[in-house]
Amino acid sequence: MNRREFSKSVLAAGMGAGVMIDSPVQAASVSGEYYEEPAKRLAVRKFDVIVAGGGTGGVVAAIAAARQGARTALIEVKGYPGGTVTEGGTALHSFYNLWKAFPGVPKRQVVKGIPQEIIDRLLKVGGCTGHAEMLEHYNYDSVCTAIDTELYKLVTFEMLVEAGVQVFVNTRVAGAIVDGRRVRGALGESRSGREAFYAQSFVDCTADGDLCAYAGAKYSEPNDYPVCNSVGIGNVDIEKYYEFFRSNELRGQLARGLRSGQPNLIVRAGADTSQINVPELAEAARAIGMSFITTTVHDNYFMFIKCNLKLPVSPTDRDAVAKAELELRRRMARAVELFRRYIPGCEKAFMARTSPNLCIRRGRLIECDYDITHEDVIEARHFDDEIMVYGFHDSAPRLQIANGGTYGIPYRALCVKGLENLYACGMMITSNHDAHMSTRNTVCCMGQGQGAGTAAALCAAKNLGTRDLRYPLLRDALLKAGVYLEA
Numbered sequence: 001m002n003r004r005e006f007s008k009s010v011l012a013a014g015m016g017a018g019v020m021i022d023s024p025v026q027a028a029s030v031s032g033e034y035y036e037e038p039a040k041r042l043a044v045r046k047f048d049v050i051v052a053g054g055g056t057g058g059v060v061a062a063i064a065a066a067r068q069g070a071r072t073a074l075i076e077v078k079g080y081p082g083g084t085v086t087e088g089g090t091a092l093h094s095f096y097n098l099w100k101a102f103p104g105v106p107k108r109q110v111v112k113g114i115p116q117e118i119i120d121r122l123l124k125v126g127g128c129t130g131h132a133e134m135l136e137h138y139n140y141d142s143v144c145t146a147i148d149t150e151l152y153k154l155v156t157f158e159m160l161v162e163a164g165v166q167v168f169v170n171t172r173v174a175g176a177i178v179d180g181r182r183v184r185g186a187l188g189e190s191r192s193g194r195e196a197f198y199a200q201s202f203v204d205c206t207a208d209g210d211l212c213a214y215a216g217a218k219y220s221e222p223n224d225y226p227v228c229n230s231v232g233i234g235n236v237d238i239e240k241y242y243e244f245f246r247s248n249e250l251r252g253q254l255a256r257g258l259r260s261g262q263p264n265l266i267v268r269a270g271a272d273t274s275q276i277n278v279p280e281l282a283e284a285a286r287a288i289g290m291s292f293i294t295t296t297v298h299d300n301y302f303m304f305i306k307c308n309l310k311l312p313v314s315p316t317d318r319d320a321v322a323k324a325e326l327e328l329r330r331r332m333a334r335a336v337e338l339f340r341r342y343i344p345g346c347e348k349a350f351m352a353r354t355s356p357n358l359c360i361r362r363g364r365l366i367e368c369d370y371d372i373t374h375e376d377v378i379e380a381r382h383f384d385d386e387i388m389v390y391g392f393h394d395s396a397p398r399l400q401i402a403n404g405g406t407y408g409i410p411y412r413a414l415c416v417k418g419l420e421n422l423y424a425c426g427m428m429i430t431s432n433h434d435a436h437m438s439t440r441n442t443v444c445c446m447g448q449g450q451g452a453g454t455a456a457a458l459c460a461a462k463n464l465g466t467r468d469l470r471y472p473l474l475r476d477a478l479l480k481a482g483v484y485l486e487a
């Protein structure tokens with residue numbers, strides 16, 4: 001059976017519907033017996049800073065810590081760095097304020113530093129659209145910065161090595177060694193065995209807050225988002241795709257930027273499923289939680305189309321996730337079939353890549369010293385200890401940051417409650433759902449990474465706890481490293 005026939009058979013069997021099928025991936029029931037694991041002597045590796053998770057925030061945290069002179073280890077379970085920025089989304093929201101939605105407000109790049117360096121490096125190898133201006137729907141984001149996700153993995157890996165980070169890929173953080181309120185080590189597991197990684201300071205960038213949870217931090221699991229897998233679709237005509245939306249008078253999205261090395265080509269197009277006025281297509285897309293908004297850095301390729309699924313339980317539940325993994329693969333096959341059937345220029349579309357596992361928008365929520373509120377975000381509040389400023393909200397234009405401005409991420413929002421030398425960074429902070437719809441986005445996670453990694457290195461150098469670090473010292477280091485801190 002070829003790929004096309006396979007998709008047809010999947011559709012004919014009705015597997016694209018929004019139902020989770022139990023049988024194929026059900027876990028065997030727990031037996032009730034227990035096995036006592038014998039104690040082991042583990043080899044110890046010693047560092048100043050350990051960053052758990054080499055994703056969106058973790059890459060930046062590790063580079064930042066190493067550049068401060070800290071002996072830094074990055075522990076990443078996959079074979080490459082990058083995380084959800086290479087697997088989930090469509091564009092990096094956002095290096096800029098929302099200036100286009102507020103006439104008279106000046107355009108400002110509000111996230112710089114290492115995140116911008118990554119973009120510069122990607123541009124050199126043809127792996128980024130640049131900060132392409134949004135021409136339609138610019139009251140959501142005023143720019144579209146899309147990346148070649150494979151080059152992102154390579155470029156960031158090289159940057160980590162150049163900075164002197166010891167990168168332990170294919171290694172899972174599987175536990176924590178804790179002395180009272182201090183984390184002494186992280187346990188790592190790989191094919192080389194189980195090891196203890198000691199350090200003075202730790203940054204948890206695992207998205208799920210694995211290290212925090214192992215270390216005994218307080219957390220909750222709000223389960224307030226659908227899970228998703230994102231499919232890259234090859235063999236598509238991007239101009240015809242845009243024309244399909246335009247000719248159906250859909251209020252869509254549009255940005256023009258660098259594509260396959262040529263300027264001023266479409267790099268973002270599409271519309272929300274709710275706006276699709278081809279009823280049969282809209283209904284079929286809704287059934288698989290599919291969005292039509294996509295970006296690209298290359299001709300003939302869409303990166304990505306997202307298929308969503310709401311789990312009944314938190315995505316930390318392995319068995320629920322197993323079922324969802326299968327269901328999402330069915331949905332992605334269905335999505336490509338819909339492209340072929342309904343969208344001109346996509347008649348020969350195929351699945352070019354999928355994420356290795358489903359992506360989450362929130363797993364564990366880790367309790368920190370400060371919890372960024374909805375009002376902090378939309379009223380553009382600033383703090384006397386901020387490590388970055390940010391100006392994007394994923395619910396815009398419904399919820400926007402006041403007057404196209406920015407709010408601050410305070411340092412204390414990263415300090416894990418109850419522990420002395422551990423930072424939380426990325427999608428695991430911010431309990432309020434609407435506020436999280438801002439702080440969880442890629443560029444915010446990257447900026448948090450630079451703040452947390454820098455702070456971890458400064459603490460390690462003086463053997464300080466996170467709460468003993470003087471903010472002016474941190475601010476000075478961030479400014480020297482090119483971080484933008486103007487309100």
Ligand SMILES: Cc1cc2nc3c(=O)[nH]c(=O)nc-3n(C[C@H](O)[C@H](O)[C@H](O)COP(=O)(O)OP(=O)(O)OC[C@H]3O[C@@H](n4cnc5c(N)ncnc54)[C@H](O)[C@@H]3O)c2cc1C
Binds near residue numbers: 058093
């Ligand atoms: C489907 C989807 C679409 C999105 N779309 C967009 C978008 O278009 N634009 C945007 O700006 N944002 C988008 N987001 C949000 C954004 O991508 C994420 O919130 C952000 O990338 C999370 O960054 P992070 O550093 O917290 O985690 P991640 O980037 O997920 O990094 C976590 C890393 O830790 C590793 N890891 C996990 N557990 C362990 C462990 N125990 N040991 C070792 N390593 C571990 C993982 O492999 C991963 O590399 C989207 C999110 C999702 C899920």
